[in-house]
Amino acid sequence: MKAAEIRSMSESELQTKLADLKGELFNLRFQHAINQLENPGRIKDVKRDIARVKTVIRALEMSAAGEREDG
Numbered sequence: 001m002k003a004a005e006i007r008s009m010s011e012s013e014l015q016t017k018l019a020d021l022k023g024e025l026f027n028l029r030f031q032h033a034i035n036q037l038e039n040p041g042r043i044k045d046v047k048r049d050i051a052r053v054k055t056v057i058r059a060l061e062m063s064a065a066g067e068r069e070d071g
Contacts, residue, residue: 001049006056014060018053021046 009017025046031037 001052003052003056006052009056011057011060014053014057018050018057021050021053025050 006014006017025043028037028043028046032040032043037043
């Protein structure tokens with residue numbers, strides 16, 4: 001998932017995406033533990049996507065806090 005795609009999402013969509021990614025990461029870790037994971041690199045990709053989503057959510061929170069302080 002590209003950062004531009006993430007930035008274009010609303011906050012509720014980001015929260016939903018974050019929950020989906022966390023669920024996927026859980027499933028990938030479980031498959032990895034029982035040696036059924038075909039592509040172990042996918043774990044790394046999902047972790048990075050989670051970090052991207054969290055970064056955008058935090059940026060939205062900071063911009064909202066800045067607007068409250070200014071206005």
